[in-house]
Amino acid sequence: MTYKQNWDLDVIFPGGYNSKQAQQKLEDITKQINELQDKLNDFENDDNELNFAILVNILKKRDKINDEIKELSVFWTAHQSDDFNNREITPKLNKVNELYSKFGNCEITLAYIFKKLSDDDFERFLKLPETKEIAFNLKELRKDANELLDKNTEKAINQLSIDGLTGWSNHYDTIASNISVTYSINDNSKTLSAGQALNQLTGASNNEERKNIMSAYEKAWSEHEDELADTLNYLAGFRLQNYQLHGTNDFLKKPLELNRMKQKTLMNMWNVIEANKDIFIPYMDRKAQLLHKEHFDWQDQDAPITFNNQEKISYDDAASFILENFEKFSPKMANLAKKAFENGWLEVENRPGKQPGGYMEEVPEIKQSRIFLTYTGTPEDASSVAHELGHAFHYEVVKDLPSMRRDYAMNVAETASTFAELIVSDANVKNANSIEEKVSLLDAKLMNPLAMCMNIRARYLFETNFYKERMNGYVPAKKLNELMLAAQKWAFNNHLGTYHPHFWASKLHFYIDDVPFYNFPYTFGYLFSLGIYAKAQEQPDTSFEDQYIALLRDTANMTTEDLVKKHLNVDLSTPDFWQKSIQLIKQDIDQFIKLSDNLI
Numbered sequence: 001m002t003y004k005q006n007w008d009l010d011v012i013f014p015g016g017y018n019s020k021q022a023q024q025k026l027e028d029i030t031k032q033i034n035e036l037q038d039k040l041n042d043f044e045n046d047d048n049e050l051n052f053a054i055l056v057n058i059l060k061k062r063d064k065i066n067d068e069i070k071e072l073s074v075f076w077t078a079h080q081s082d083d084f085n086n087r088e089i090t091p092k093l094n095k096v097n098e099l100y101s102k103f104g105n106c107e108i109t110l111a112y113i114f115k116k117l118s119d120d121d122f123e124r125f126l127k128l129p130e131t132k133e134i135a136f137n138l139k140e141l142r143k144d145a146n147e148l149l150d151k152n153t154e155k156a157i158n159q160l161s162i163d164g165l166t167g168w169s170n171h172y173d174t175i176a177s178n179i180s181v182t183y184s185i186n187d188n189s190k191t192l193s194a195g196q197a198l199n200q201l202t203g204a205s206n207n208e209e210r211k212n213i214m215s216a217y218e219k220a221w222s223e224h225e226d227e228l229a230d231t232l233n234y235l236a237g238f239r240l241q242n243y244q245l246h247g248t249n250d251f252l253k254k255p256l257e258l259n260r261m262k263q264k265t266l267m268n269m270w271n272v273i274e275a276n277k278d279i280f281i282p283y284m285d286r287k288a289q290l291l292h293k294e295h296f297d298w299q300d301q302d303a304p305i306t307f308n309n310q311e312k313i314s315y316d317d318a319a320s321f322i323l324e325n326f327e328k329f330s331p332k333m334a335n336l337a338k339k340a341f342e343n344g345w346l347e348v349e350n351r352p353g354k355q356p357g358g359y360m361e362e363v364p365e366i367k368q369s370r371i372f373l374t375y376t377g378t379p380e381d382a383s384s385v386a387h388e389l390g391h392a393f394h395y396e397v398v399k400d401l402p403s404m405r406r407d408y409a410m411n412v413a414e415t416a417s418t419f420a421e422l423i424v425s426d427a428n429v430k431n432a433n434s435i436e437e438k439v440s441l442l443d444a445k446l447m448n449p450l451a452m453c454m455n456i457r458a459r460y461l462f463e464t465n466f467y468k469e470r471m472n473g474y475v476p477a478k479k480l481n482e483l484m485l486a487a488q489k490w491a492f493n494n495h496l497g498t499y500h501p502h503f504w505a506s507k508l509h510f511y512i513d514d515v516p517f518y519n520f521p522y523t524f525g526y527l528f529s530l531g532i533y534a535k536a537q538e539q540p541d542t543s544f545e546d547q548y549i550a551l552l553r554d555t556a557n558m559t560t561e562d563l564v565k566k567h568l569n570v571d572l573s574t575p576d577f578w579q580k581s582i583q584l585i586k587q588d589i590d591q592f593i594k595l596s597d598n599l600i
Contacts, residue, residue, distance in 0.1 A: 008344030115145035195356030295497035312377030390420025414525025458491035
């Protein structure tokens with residue numbers, strides 16, 4: 001079957017990025033937010049008997065507005081991803097950010113309302129039929145409210161973030177969209193956007209081409225290092241000032257709260273990875289040999305290992321393979337993927353002008369998802385499609401829940417996506433027709449744990465040390481390079497031939513405004529998904545499907561530790577779970593080494 005490679009955005013709002021319906025929705029939501037704020041103010045200032053019915057209706061209205069803003073945000077973000085240099089879309093997204101800020105003021109008032117409720121009244125409210133489903137989320141809201149400053153100060157901080165935190169994040173996008181990379185291969189000069197260069201770098205099988213692109217890529221970002229250093233410093237500075245106003249200098253407090261996990265859990269995970277990072281050395285050394293290189297370099301992390309007569313995988317074949325293997329585990333997951341492929345939920349076309357990277361966003365008003373990436377025909381691309389469909393399946397099984405119950409954290413979100421990716425990458429290896437193909441596909445599979453345990457480890461180490469430095473003042477570009485280089489050397493066990501000092505500049509994740517430390521949740525999600533996948537393998541046919549769906553539906557209903565205990569009977573306060581996941585990675589590395597012995 002032939003599947004469309006471009007998504008359908010008209011079903012959200014017709015007429016392209018200048019859609020009149022989208023503009024009308026923007027105006028309607030503005031009015032709704034004003035009305036919600038009035039209702040919240042009236043409720044807060046009402047000295048009469050507490051009326052739970054009004055508060056329930058306020059929560060329902062809050063959910064509706066939240067979903068409608070999300071719909072607008074996804075719509076214009078998708079159009080910007082399609083045409084990354086179209087500056088006409090930026091003002092529209094700025095308007096959405098203003099909506100989020102005004103809505104944030106409503107959230108602040110709502111938090112104060114719950115803060116003021118007596119313990120008895122709050123417990124009575126949680127027992128209402130309409131609120132039982134979101135009791136955990138309301139407890140979180142009330143707990144967070146106890147750390148708020150006075151209402152006017154909180155609203156001022158929220159308003160200032162538009163031109164502060166969000167403004168600097170948007171400024172990064174502007175800089176990145178104007179960076180070009182010029183390199184030479186076979187005496188021919190090529191100029192690409194930064195996004196195109198990164199795509200070319202990760203897919204290039206030619207060592208010389210990868211080396212030249214990497215050198216030019218590093219140079220291109222270095223030419224903008226001062227303005228990028230400004231951007232990173234002021235993003236972090238805004239956060240640190242906000243944290244200090246709320247009585248803490250612990251820059252990990254907020255990221256951990258957002259992921260509903262304890263610091264002990266995070267430290268256990270990193271300690272196990274640190275203790276086991278030697279297992280990746282044989283893999284890197286063998287891959288360097290297979291690439292006919294003396295040593296493994298930064299740009300080799302995603303380099304494909306190719307042998308003669310290896311063909312690209314067509315998008316249609318990749319889609320069919322994904323559907324076939326999802327079906328073996330979960331017919332419901334396969335049905336969701338089929339719906340996505342057939343109804344224009346994915347934008348995968350390989351063409352200039354697209355934003356780099358990939359993502360999935362839910363569109364709650366129409367209860368669909370949209371997936372963005374660039375498909376070039378590699379096994380890694382097929383796994384990336386599966387990864388994003390895993391996110392879409394997560395949303396599919398919670399789409400009937402209230403908005404608060406769909407607000408799952410990044411760490412468990414990455415669990416669902418990585419689990420789907422594992423299904424496909426594992427099937428790829430098992431279905432290989434030759435030793436060479438199996439080695440190539442095993443390498444594609446092993447790129448993921450290398451990224452999760454070493455590359456992302458480097459990002460975490462860098463960001464931790466950067467925030468420590470930033471607490472004492474501005475950190476110049478030269479120092480940022482030093483911090484990044486030190487983090488990469490530590491994480492990769494000092495085993496790379498060359499490094500990427502300006503990774504702090506080129507990596508978008510450091511500049512995302514709403515999620516600080518956009519790194520460790522990936523590693524958590526990956527290792528957690530390994531544990532789930534191992535459990536699924538122990539059960540016949542599709543019998544694990546219902547258990548898996550139950551876990552996903554609980555992801556915004558309890559802490560991470562409680563979720564894992566309830567559904568896997570695992571205690572994350574000990575290192576045992578993480579060690580078992582690492583052993584699964586080691587098994588793949590051992591197989592990779594054994595199979596490739598006769599290929600070097």
